[in-house]
Amino acid sequence: MKCRFAILRQVGATGAAFFVLVFMAVHSLAAQDGAVYYVATTGNDSNAGTLASPWLTIQHAADTVTAGATVHVMGGVYNGFVKFPKSGTESEPITFESHPLVVGGIVQPAIIDGTGLKVSGTQGLITISGHRSYITVKGFEIRNLRADSEDVVPCGVWITGSGTGVQILNNRIHDIVTTKEKNGNGCGLFAYGTSKTPISKLVVSGNEVDHLKTGNSESVTLNGNVTNFQVTNNLVHDNDNIGLDFIGYEGTGPVGYDQASYGLVSGNTVYNISGIGSVGEGNSYDADGLYCDGCAFVTFERNAVFQVDYGIETTSENQVCQATGTEWSLPDHKGTAARGKLPCYGMNATVRNNLFYYENACGISIGGYALATEEGGGSNGGGSSYHDVFVNNTLFDNGTQPGNDSEGTPSGDFQIQNQVGKAQGNYFENNLVHESASSPYSVSPNMWIHSFVPSDQAYPDSLKYPGPPATLNYNLYGSAAGYQEGTSILWADVSSFSSFSKYQADNLGGEDANSIDAQPEFVDQEASPPDLYTFENSRAIAGGRAHLSCSDGWCDPNGDSPNSIYGSTDFLGNPRKDGSRIDIGAYQNAGDPLENTVTVDLSSAESDLKEGASTVLTVKVTATPGGGGAPSGTVSIVRGQTLIETATLMPTGINTTAATLPLHASQLAHGDNKLTAVYSGNSIARCCTPSEPPGGTQTTIPWYPGATSEAITENATACAAPTPTFFPEAGNYSSEQTVVIRDSASDVAIYYTTDGTTPSTSSKLYSGPIKVAKTEKVKAIASTNRSSTSAVGSAKYTLR
CATH class of the missing domain: 2.60.40 (Immunoglobulin-like)
Structure with a gap:
């Protein structure tokens, strides 16, 4: 690295001026293909857009640059909407990337702020509309957009139309609010595919989406003709409606091209999602953490979902389909495309290796929430579930809020609703279900299976759903209270099984023949977060069976497990199978019990800094066994007792977060500097009661503890002055x-x-x-x- 001096830049502030250091490591900004441009709060749109002469507004950069360009937006606050009028190409994408500054010891990204802006129609602080492709938006804070009218929809990011290869990476989206929640809408991120040409290869990864008030809409939604997508490693929390939603049959796309399909939803941490404080949701426990509402061919794996109303729901709210459960007259999108009046399917969803716990109402739910009607219709709840497969999930203490008739009453761990029968081919196998005697909430209801539709349910003449309502086997059920007749299992509206073995012998369909009623032997279910890894004496070990084929549900041919519906790895990323052995639940036991631990790793791109030079520090925080999801919070770089700088961690996996911090030689003493990274630890709020809805002033629960990395040495050497x-x-x-x-x-x-x-x-x-x-x-x-x-x-x- 060359010997260079810091660039001092003056940044305007209300009533004052202060100085920040602009850190530019040669390798981080100069090693780019294509044109490179800069935007800064001190710039001018009549400038050249260079580092020395940056532009002022992000919109001017979006209007100016072409395919292959990279735009570095320097840390600071930018008040304005940004709309992308141009596309990149697969080989030359357009990239807009935040380049943080250190201000007062805090690493500050580029912030797109909506304070005081007036929303028009559906509008995002970031909007990508029309046919736009190969645009990447990375590392921004997107915040503070508010609407006071139900006629407009404020969004953090709004993607609509068609296009390929849009990536939304490592952004924090927060405080997007509609104040008209009863009939209004808002969103963190919407992607609406509105034409026969899809929005394809959309990647939404590494983002934090929090503290939203979205009325009748959701936190993150892919709706209509959106295909081959990835929604991975996001942190979604403290919002008053659904977390991650994948929708079909709402009329967003053309008939026959109106399903979010062929996607991967993996590594996401979703918590504190509830409709109990939302007028738009009727102040009820009905907001899902993950929702397949008419989606198709989507894998949901290795997610941690807790303290939400419903952990995951796979169904459709709509009754506008043909006999195939789609808008096509023949399977596989063949025949004639037309709307009908029969239940639509949430179909071919593979739900595997996830954690669902402390859910307010329910862990997993299938089937339409309402009986189908003879006349059909949109958004009437009369949908269904088809070939949805739930394998190797861990469900713990679900149905924690007692609720009432208006708020919704708990339905336990696995709920089966309307319009499902044997012909729909839904599976629930290798799952671990347990209810404890105590949790941070009221005692859980000890409801393992809640299948409340009787086998002789009368449907409109054209609809028949002979039982059993699903295929269940190789599960481990249990509770501290033990099996309770009339409570633990309701199967096809029958609960009069005197014991678990009596249920196995007498239930409709002979389900759960090889399942067991036993204690799971969790490592520490009372820990915070609960440690749901098992000891070696658990009957969950080797208790599962890997006999289902891809034709029973969905295996992504382009994924990492194209030939196995069980996935290649367990929740923690370890091999899902040990030879032919497969365990019950989300974890594959590898031997020694895994106790809750947090580790911090610190590395530097350059260990020797000349005067005036800079480098980038990378901090990774890992939680094992990761039951609390991504370890959020902050990390600080410390030299001895001296604080150097602090940054916010962003999610990188189901149990990992990371931060990159610019470090300049001027922040160090000459010679060797021993640096450590200190993780703050975090707390989460309890969720949710009518008096403590998400995003409010809930009582907090300590979650992950703080931790410190091993020290690294950063050597700061003075530059030799030129020879006289x-x-x-x-x-x-x-x-x-x-x-x-x-x-x-x-x-x-x-x-x-x-x-x-x-x-x-x-x-x-x-x-x-x-x-x-x-x-x-x-x-x-x-x-x-x-x-x-x-x-x-x-x-x-x-x-x-």
Whole structure:
């Protein structure tokens, strides 16, 4: 890395001015293909868009750049909407990336702020509309957009139309609010595919989406013709409606092209999602953490979902389909596309290796929430579930809020609702279900299975759903209270099983024949977060069976498990199977019990910093076994007892978060600096009661503890000042010479001798030309307070 000096930039602030250091590591900004541009709060849109002459607004950059461009938006607050009018290409995408600054010891990203802005129609602080492709938005804070009318929809990010390869990465989206929640809408992120050409290859990853009030809408929604998407490693919390929603059949896309489909939903942490404080949701416990509302061919794996109303629901709210449960007359999108009046399917959803716990109402739910009607219709709740497979999930203490008739009453761990029967081919296998005697909430209801629709349910004449309502096997059920007749299992509206074995013998369909009623032997279910890994004596170990084929549900041919519906890894990322052995639940036991631990790793891109240079520190925080999801919070860089800087962690996986922090040589002492990264730990709020809805002033629960990394050494070395030069040059002269000593740096002190000895900073300080009247050898060094001394320059003048 070259020896360079810091750039000081003045940033305007209300009533004052302050200075920040703009840290530019050569490798982080210069090593880019295509044109590179800059935006800064000190810029001007008439500038050239260079680092030295940046633009002022993000919108001007979006209007100006073309395919292949990278725009670095320097840390600071930008008040305005941004709409992208151009596309990149697969080989030359357009990238807008926040480049953080350190302000007052805090690493500050570029912030797109909606304070005071007026929303028009459906509008995002970031809008990508029309046919736009290959645009990446990375690392921004997107915040504070509010609407006071039900006629407009404020969003953090609004993607609509069609296009390919849009990526929304590592952004924090928060405080997007509609105040008209009864009939209004808002969103953190919407992607609406509205044409026969889909929104494809959309990636939404590593974002935090929180503290939203979205009325009748959701936190993150993919709706209509959105295909081949990835929604991964996001942190979604403290919102008053659904967390991650994948929708079909609402009329967003053309008939036959109106399902969010062929997607991966993985590694997400979703908590504190509830409709109990939302007028738009009727102040009821009906907001899902994950929702397949008419989606198709989607894998939900390795997610941690807790303290939400429903952990996951796979169904459809709509009754506008043909006999196939889709808008096509034949399977596989063949035949004629037309709307009908029969139940639509949430179909071919594979739900595996997830944690669902402390849910307010229910862990997993299938089937329509209302009986289908003869006349059909949209959003009437008369949908169904088809070939949805739930394997190797852990469900713990679900149905924690007692509720009432208006709020919704708990329905336990696995709920089966309307319009499902044997022909719909839904599976629930290898799942671990347990209810404890105590949790941070009221005692859980000890409801393992809640299938409340009787086998002789009368449907409209054209609809028949003969039981059993689903196929269940190889599960482990249990509770501290033990099996309770009339409570633990309701199957096809029958609960009069005197014991679990009696249920196995007498239930409709002979389900759960190889399932067991046992204690799971969790490592520490009372820990915070609960440690749901099992001891080696657990009957969950080797209790499962991997016999279902991809034709029973959905295996993504382009995923990491194209030939197994069980997935290649368990919740923690370890191999899902040990030879032929597969355990019950989300974890595959690997031997020693995993106790809750947090580790912090610190690394630097450059361990030696010259004066004026900068580097990037990377901090990774890992929680094991990760039952609380991604360890959110902040991380600080510390030298001894001195705080250097602090940054917010962003999610990178189901149990990992990370932060990158710019570090400048001026923040260090000369020589070796021992640096450590200190994780703050975090707390989460309890959720949710009518008096403590999400995002409010709930009582907090300690979650992950703080932790400190091992130290790394960052060496800060001073730059050597340039070697002094002499005028006139050394040589033979016949008369006295006036010698000028010069240095190419303007802020150095020069010390010299004329007797041939080596100069030091104790030698005579050069203050102006010196006279040489006899043969002498002049030697000089240059030095500054911040730099080491230069090499010795010398010139011998021989007078004859």
